[in-house]
Amino acid sequence: MQNPILHALSNNLESLPPQERRLGEYILKAPASVIHQGITELAYTCGISPSTVTRFCKTFHFRGFPDFKMKLAGELAHSPSESQYQDVIAGNDLHKIVQAMEANHLASITDTTRLLDMDELRRAVDTLCQAKRIDLYGVATSSIIAQDFYQKLVRIGKNCTAFADSHMQITSASSLGKGDAALAISYSGETPETIDALRCAKDSGAVTISLTQYGSNGLATLADISLFSSSLEEGMRRGDMASRIAQLHVIDILFTGMVSMEFEDYIPKLESSYQNVQIYRKHREGNKNA
Numbered sequence: 001m002q003n004p005i006l007h008a009l010s011n012n013l014e015s016l017p018p019q020e021r022r023l024g025e026y027i028l029k030a031p032a033s034v035i036h037q038g039i040t041e042l043a044y045t046c047g048i049s050p051s052t053v054t055r056f057c058k059t060f061h062f063r064g065f066p067d068f069k070m071k072l073a074g075e076l077a078h079s080p081s082e083s084q085y086q087d088v089i090a091g092n093d094l095h096k097i098v099q100a101m102e103a104n105h106l107a108s109i110t111d112t113t114r115l116l117d118m119d120e121l122r123r124a125v126d127t128l129c130q131a132k133r134i135d136l137y138g139v140a141t142s143s144i145i146a147q148d149f150y151q152k153l154v155r156i157g158k159n160c161t162a163f164a165d166s167h168m169q170i171t172s173a174s175s176l177g178k179g180d181a182a183l184a185i186s187y188s189g190e191t192p193e194t195i196d197a198l199r200c201a202k203d204s205g206a207v208t209i210s211l212t213q214y215g216s217n218g219l220a221t222l223a224d225i226s227l228f229s230s231s232l233e234e235g236m237r238r239g240d241m242a243s244r245i246a247q248l249h250v251i252d253i254l255f256t257g258m259v260s261m262e263f264e265d266y267i268p269k270l271e272s273s274y275q276n277v278q279i280y281r282k283h284r285e286g287n288k289n290a
Contacts, residue, residue, distance in 0.1 A: 003075045004111050004230060006031060008060065008215035015216070019048045020056045027072075035073040039065045059216050061226050075114060101241070108242035109249050111230035115214050116253075124183075124225050125257040127207045128158075131181035135206070136162035137169045137197040138185035145185050145211075145247045152255045155273045156266040166193035173200035180206040187229070187243045189217025198222055211250055213243065 006028060013024050023046045027034050034042060042065075043050045053065055062068040092100075128134060134153060138146035143164035150162035163169045173182060182201035186194045189212030199222060202208045210223035213230070220226040229246035259266045 004214050012216045019052045023056050035069050104242040105245045108230045108246040112246040115228045124209050127181050129258050133180045134160035135182040142185040149251045157269045169197035173197050176201050176204040176206040178205040182206045183209040185211045187213050189219040
């Protein structure tokens with residue numbers, strides 16, 4: 001299995017400007033040598049300027065060349081997983097399907113965890129805790145992820161909305177303001193409706209957060225805070241299974257981080273919501289049996 005950073009670089013190589021593409025080709029050819037080079041030496045080797053190296057790192061959402069080197073070195077230090085993401089195969093034995101799904105989901109969680117930027121993650125948790133109101137945007141499969149986060153946030157008393165309809169997303173985003181937050185989810189990072197909704201939220205004054213596959217994409221570039229999930233899943237027939245698990249992994253981390261940070265406030269609300277559901281469910285069942 002290829003490492004996430006190198007995989008994202010390979011996927012985005014053709015869309016890069018010529019000088020950045022030259023740098024990308026060199027990194028893909030000799031990634032281990034890059035972590036031992038300074039920015040000036042690397043630029044000279046590739047026949048480009050140091051500013052191009054910095055611009056390249058920013059394109060892939062690193063804070064600069066030192067940050068890129070550190071994360072690339074960490075990735076190279078981990079041996080690639082022996083298991084491969086597996087696509088749907090005609091007539092596959094059910095036992096093999098179970099093993100394949102387990103391998104896919106475990107790999108997506110591991111790959112995503114390695115991609116997490118702790119500073120960006122901390123900023124996202126802080127923003128969501130402090131937000132007076134939270135909008136969640138996503139269409140198709142991503143709307144399911146948004147709905148999952150919505151049902152978590154309402155349990156801790158957060159004022160939030162999660163619309164799958166693109167018109168309602170824009171309508172809701174238009175009424176956001178300073179002190180609010182918007183989280184947009186799109187695996188590709190290029191879903192036009194989701195980009196429009198997040199841009200509207202940003203223009204309205206809200207802090208914007210994106211959750212996309214790792215790499216250079218429009219949604220992550222637009223967002224104030226960019227979070228990434230694994231981008232290693234390939235194949236057309238799986239319905240984004242592993243990528244959905246990876247995104248839910250990030251959502252669970254955000255929610256747990258929020259509850260941990262505001263423990264004294266959120267835990268009683270979680271307990272209250274649970275107890276009320278139990279009480280009213282028992283009450284309804286009692287009426288049916290009466």
